[in-house]
Amino acid sequence: MTSASTPANGGTIYHVKKGDRGTILDIAEFCLWYGAAQALFGVEMVVERGLVTALIGPSGCGKSTLLRSLNRMNDLIDGMTISGNVTLDNNNIYDPRADVIALRKRMGMVFQKPNPFPMSIFENVIYPLRVDGVRNKRLLEETAERSLKSAALWDEAKDRLHQSALGLSGGQQQRLCIARAIAGDPEVLLMDEPCSALDPISTARVEELIDELSGQYTIIIVTHNMQQAARVSDNTAFMYLGKLIEYGDTDEIFTNPKSRQTQDYVTGRFG
C-alpha cells in the first residue's frame, strides 16, 4: 500500500528528549488515506511514557488525523485505509484481532469542542465505569470525586453533581470531559486542541491541569497555539502536509529548530 510518494522515514529530523520510563507508543511507517486522498505520509515516531508530547503544524497537516489514528477513532470514517503499524506496549493496535474497545479504554480522549453527554455531571464522569458495568456505588462515587478533583472541577461541581452537565460553562464542560477521560483510568490521554473553544482563563486552567496530570499519564496534545505547545510539552512534533518534519525536545524546537520549515513555522513566517 505504500506509494512512491512516501519514502520510509521521509527525512524527519529527530532529537527526542527521553523519559525515564521508556517508550509507550511506537508509530512506524504510518500512512493514511481518506478515500483516494492521502493524509499521512510514512510517519515514524515514538512517544515517551509519562511525558507530554505536542503535535503542531498548520491546518490540514494531519496532526488531528494522526492523533485520532492512535485510538482508532478514524475507523468511523468511511473509506479510510491505512498502512504501517502503531504499537502500544508492543501490541499492534491495527492487528485485525486487536480489541478496539479495550484499546480505547487504555486511551482517554478529549475533543476540540467540549462534548458532555446530556446527563448529570456525575453520570458524565462515571460514564466509562457505567460502560464497564460497574454497579458498586461507593466505587462510582469515589471515582467521580477523584476524577473531578484531578480535573480541578470538584470545588465548582460538588454541589451540583446531579444537575445537567449542559448547565456548565464551556471551560467547565471541557474540564468535565477531561475528568471523564481520566475516570476510566487510561494510560494515555489524547487531547485534540482541547483549548481552541475556550477563553484565556479557562485555557490557563486546562494548561495547569495538563501540567499536573503529566507524569501520571502520557499526554499527546494537538494544538494550534505554539505558545501552548512550548508551555506544556516535553517533546514537540512538527508536521507539514501529512509528513513529520521534525520531532524533538520542545525547547530545541522552539529555540533552535533543525529544519528550515520548522523554523519558518515557529517564527511565524507561515501557518
Added chain:
Amino acid sequence: MTVSYLNKTVAADAGQTMTMARKRVTDLSSQGEPFLWALGGALAFGCIMIVGFLVMVLWNGLSTFYPKSIAAVTLTNGEVIAGEPSRVERYKLAPDIAEQLPPKARAMVAADDGFALRTLYRTGNFDLYGDDFRWVPEHNVAKREYPNGLYFAERVEWGVFIGRIQGFEAGGAKKEAGNFAESEMRAAHAEARDRFHRIRNIEKDEIGSINHYLNKERLGLRGIELRNGIASPEYAAANEKFNARAQELQIRYDELAAEAKALRAEDAAQRVYLADIGGREKVLPLSTIVRLYAANDIGFFQKIGVYLSRWAEFLTEEPREANTEGGVLPAIFGTFAMTVLLVVAVAPFGVITALYLREYAKQGRTVAIVRVAVNNLAGVPSIVYGVFGLGFFAYILGGRIDRLFFSENLPNPTFGTGGLLWASLTLALLTVPVVIVATEEALAAVPRSMREGSLACGASKWQTITRIVLPRAMPGIMTGIILAMARGAGEVAPLMLVGVVKLAPELPVDGFFPFIHLERSFMHLGFHIFDVGFQSRNSEAGKPMVFVTTMLLICLIAAMNLAAIVIRNRMKRKFKGSQF
C-alpha cells in the same frame, strides 16, 4: 480558462459602469412583493379553511344536544303538524305545482322568481307517519305557534315521539292528564327505568356470564373429544362432568329467567298514554322512554339539564336506534384501544428498522433501494393495507393460531377473522414508514461529537446507541410516533376489512379471563361517522350525530397527540441549553 473568462467579464463590467453609470432599477417581480402577498394569501386561505371547519364542527357538535322548541304548524289545508324546526331552505318550485297553488301563495312565489322557502320539521313518530322529517313550504303555513304541553320523548325504539301525554298507568290505576302532578309521573318513570336497567342487567350480564361459562365447558369437552376421541374413557368422564355442570348452570339460568320474567310483567303494567298532535294515540311501557321533557314549558336551566344528560348518555352508553341515538362509548373505547395498540406495535418496529438502516447497514445500493421502498409504502392506498391485513393477518396468521390453540372452537374463527389486534397491526404497517423516516432523521441529527465522546470512553457501538444516541434522538422519534398515531387514529378504510363493525356487542375488555380480548371485533368513531351518516335508515336523523361524533373523534385524536407532545417536550427539556 475560467479565470481569463472571469477577468474579461469583470473588465467589461468595469468599463460599462465607468462609461454609462446607469441607474439600476428593481422591477416589481424582483422586489418579491407580489409573491409575498401570494404566499401570505395561500397561508391565510389554508388557515381560514381549517378554522372554518373546526368552527362548523364545534358549533354543530355542541349545539346538537340542546333541546329545541316544538312548533305546532297549522297548514292551509287544515292539517296540524308538530315538530322541531331543523333547517330552512330556499327551493325552486316546479311551474305546474306553482300553477295549482292558491292565489295568495302563488303571488308569494311569483314575487320571488318562482322560488319559495321551506322548513324541515323533525316530526318524529316514525311508527305513525313512516318518516321522521317533513318539509313544509312556507306558503302552505296558515299558523305557527309554540303551545305548552307538547312533549319530546326519546324512546328505545322508533326514535322520538312528539305529542301530548294523555295519562299514565302505574300500580293498576290509570291517571288521566290533569289528574296527576308531573313529579308523580317522573318518579314512576325513574322507577321504570331502574327496572328496565335491572332487566337488561340480568339478561345481558348475568345470563351472559352463564352462557360464557357454559360455552367454556362445552369447548373444554370438545377439546377432550379432539384429543382423546369420542369413544375414550376420558371423554366419558368429562362428558359426565359437563352434564352435571350444565345442569347446575341451567338451574341458575331458570332462576334468572324467572326473575326477569317477573320484572317484565311489572314493567308492562306501567304504561304511558301518548297522543300525537292530530290525536292518534300510542300506548307505551313507561320504561321504553329514555328521556321526556315538555319542550316549550321548560326554562333555560332545565334545558341545560337535558343537554348535559344527553352528553352523559352519549359518552357513557351504548348506541341504540341503529347508532343514530344513544351513546358511542364502545366506539370511543375501540378507537382508543386500537390507537394505543398501534403505537405499541409501530414504535419498536419502526425504531428498530431505522436503527439498523442508519447505524449498522452498509450504506450502499441495497439500503438506498430499501429507503425508496419504505417511502413508497407511505403512498400505498390504505384500503390495500386493509386487504393485506385481512389476507395475511386474519386468514393466514389468525387461521394458523386458531388451528394451533383454538381448534375446539372451529369452524368458528377466534383469531381467524378481523379483530382489534389485526386492525392495530394493519395500521401499524400503514404508519411504519412515518416512524422509520422520522427516526432515521433523528438519528442522523445526533451530533457526531456525542458518538465520538462515547466511543472514546471505551463504549461499544451498541452501548453508544442505547446510552447516548437513542436518548438524544428520542424527541425526534416521538415526533414520528405522534405523526403515525395521528394518521392511524384517523384511518377508516382498512379497518372495515379487518375488524371494525357497525355494532360490537362486547367491549374488548371485560371481566372474563384473560380480560383483554384482542380477537374481538370493535367499534371505531371514524367508521361510526360513516355508518351514521350514510348507512342508517334516515340520514337526516343521523346528521347531528355525525357532527357530534366528528367533534369527539377530533377531540380524542387531539387529546392523544397532546399527551404525546407533552411527553416529548419533557424529554426535550433535558437537552435545553446544550450547544454542540
